[in-house]
Amino acid sequence: MRDSFFERVAERQERLNTPLCVGLDPRPAWFTPEDHATGNPWLAWGRRLLDAVAEYACCVKPNIAFYEAGGLEALDALRQTIAHAHALGLPVLLDAKRGDIGSTADAYARACYEWLDADAVTLSPYLGEDAVRPFLQDPRRAVFVLCHTSNPAARDVQTLPVYGRPLYEHVARTATAWSDRVGLVVGATYPDAVARVRALAPDAWLLLPGVGAQGGDPVATLHAARQRAIVPVSRAIAAAEDPLNAARTLRDTLRNAQATADTTPPPPAWRDLALALHRIGAIQFGEFTLASGKQSPIYIDLRLMASHPDVLARAAYCYAEHLRTLVYDRIAGIPYAGLPIGTAVALTVNAPFIYPRKEAKTYGRARTIEGAYNAGERVVVVEDLATTGGSALKGVHTLREAGLVVEDVVVLIDRESGARENLAAQGVRLHATMRLRDLLRVLHEAQALDAEMYAAVLRYLES
Ligand SMILES: O=P(O)(O)OC[C@H]1O[C@H](OP(=O)(O)OP(=O)(O)O)[C@H](O)[C@@H]1O
Ligand SMILES: O=C(O)c1cc(=O)[nH]c(=O)[nH]1
Structure with missing residues (x-):
């Protein structure tokens, strides 16, 4: 099917030569007087950002936390911002990091897909397959499961040894076996983990957060990921004086890194x-x-x-x-x-x-x-x-x-x-x-x- 999330991302990556995903984490402090004058600054800010960066992005990633913090007006803006992204041809990955028992997951999935119309969503693997299944019912949608996150304390739990190997390696293998529409979140702040995950899941799409404000190395990360990589950047673009210029510069950096990445399959474990x-x-x-x-x-x-x-x-x-x-x-x-x-x-x-x-x-x-x-x-x-x-x-x-x-x-x-x-x-x-x-x-x-x-x-x- 040509209209699945991964296919649409792949098509944009190929056509626009960009692994960049622009993150939308709106803060009211960033809204301009013009944004406020529209009546819904959340929506005006989002539209403005999307219009500026669309041609540099393979997809966009609004983070629902920031919209939830803004109340009903912001949530309504999120829905309309996603519709605006679609109008610009941008696939939308909703960063929601959901995870709950099947019946609740089903409600979460309806909220993300039916109400908000996101194309993909980030999920926690902690509850296992039945908590992820409801998000995979529609063949056009995909999910990204948290594997090795970018934050400093990621290693508190994610590298605990299980069967002699760090937990995140099991997540990489187990979650990608659930469906070929499961991608993995691996922090760009841990390029070694990216390389391990790529060796374990050679065909999986990897979402690699941590470039920009968190200091992840885009070159090392893309070299470790080799292919099927999406690099989300939020603050470094949205909070920049000139987001268009910031997106273009980041796109160029990522493009160059990808051009020198070794795309031969990784050796077997x-x-x-x-x-x-x-x-x-x-x-x-x-x-x-x-x-x-x-x-x-x-x-x-x-x-x-x-x-x-x-x-x-x-x-x-x-x-x-x-x-x-x-x-x-x-x-x-x-x-x-x-x-x-x-x-x-x-x-x-x-x-x-x-x-x-x-x-x-x-x-x-x-x-x-x-x-x-x-x-x-x-x-x-x-x-x-x-x-x-x-x-x-x-x-x-x-x-x-x-x-x-x-x-x-x-x-x-x-x-x-x-x-x-x-x-x-x-x-x-x-x-x-x-x-x-x-x-x-x-x-x-x-x-x-x-x-x-x-x-x-x-x-x-x-x-
Ligand atoms: O498939 P097979 O033809 O049986 O050969 C393999 C077996 O040979 C060796 O055992 P060996 O008896 O040499 O020694 P060990 O007592 O040191 O394990 C090896 O440990 C295997 O058990
Ligand atoms: O067949 C065997 O006995 C055998 C072969 C081998 O390579 N190593 C071993 O310990 N036993």
């Missing part, structure tokens, strides 16, 4: 982990005998991760990403390599951990499975890597014999030597963060693996 594994010496080349008895020119020793907590934590997050999509009561690690990894994953996702022993103990409690569990519970197996899948299957059988339900094995690396098929034959799905060939490609591209060895291992994989 697991790429850094692959390089870290190489750095800690976990990827070895030579002649090795594997658990299955097969020979291999490459050996991946993920047991080393336990000696590098930063790498282990990053790996645990990759496992957690798979676990997010699965339903389970407990996770189980396969000894030995799977034990420290499984423990780290259990801590990351806050799930109970058990493990099948390699052999039953012949003394003490003589158990085959350590830890607490109840027959009938669902267990996801966490294993370091899979070659033939034999070790994982041995663990699966032990767990199943105890009455546990096991249908999923999660590994960091799939060596693509039959594991997926062998597990599937026993009703088990294999989930892997990376395939061995992906790991090799990343190492080769980073010049950590020479062409000869790269080719040799690929040949081995094909054989």
Whole structure:
């Protein structure tokens, strides 16, 4: 549909070459005697500003707080200002930062869309998907969810670790999965966060407030955002002596920043982990005998991760990403390599951990499975890597014999030597963060693996 908010913004961005969004945060102190003489200074001020800046903006962003503070006259002016923006061809993003339970969200959505006729709205993600859904009923409208805000205290809550990663990263992934009409608000005062969010949500539209009065760096921000970026600026334009000139200057700055931004897709998140594994010496080349008895020119020793907590934590997050999509009561690690990894994953996702022993103990409690569990519970197996899948299957059988339900094995690396098929034959799905060939490609591209060895291992994989 060509008339959706994002399409209209994209069309203006392309035609006018501007990522600038002009913010309307009216203060009565800014109103001129001429504004007052019209009978509704809120409306006169808004129209005046829109007329001046329209050709420099891809959209406009009135902030409802300032209009609410002005009472009925101001709210009526907001409605008419939005109509004026539409008459000028400007898409309107209403900055309302709403968030409430579904039935209330529904009323908020009607106020924003039916009464005010905004095209898009900013929302809080705190209440989750059902609080956002009412704003997505109309395919022409879009929403921007607060992800990492621009204010100094943004980090009080938004960077708290969840599953080993800052909360805002989960918001980025979760909210963009709700709909392709969900964009994210990421403050231009935190370009690192912008880069992280872009890596996690490569196709999402980003609203990047904080340029101008808040001091955000437009160049660093646009370089981090790469594309699909909207930069709202309010005070630095509206309070300027000459708003037209201020808008033009900002448009030029943003235009230049965008022209030098690298628009190639960001690398996948697991790429850094692959390089870290190489750095800690976990990827070895030579002649090795594997658990299955097969020979291999490459050996991946993920047991080393336990000696590098930063790498282990990053790996645990990759496992957690798979676990997010699965339903389970407990996770189980396969000894030995799977034990420290499984423990780290259990801590990351806050799930109970058990493990099948390699052999039953012949003394003490003589158990085959350590830890607490109840027959009938669902267990996801966490294993370091899979070659033939034999070790994982041995663990699966032990767990199943105890009455546990096991249908999923999660590994960091799939060596693509039959594991997926062998597990599937026993009703088990294999989930892997990376395939061995992906790991090799990343190492080769980073010049950590020479062409000869790269080719040799690929040949081995094909054989
Ligand atoms: O898919 P597969 O063909 O079974 O191969 C993969 C298994 O091989 C390794 O275990 P290994 O027995 O070497 O050692 P560990 O006891 O040190 O974990 C690895 O930890 C996997 O469990
Ligand atoms: O198949 C195996 O035994 C195996 C392969 C590998 O790369 N690393 C490992 O620990 N085991």
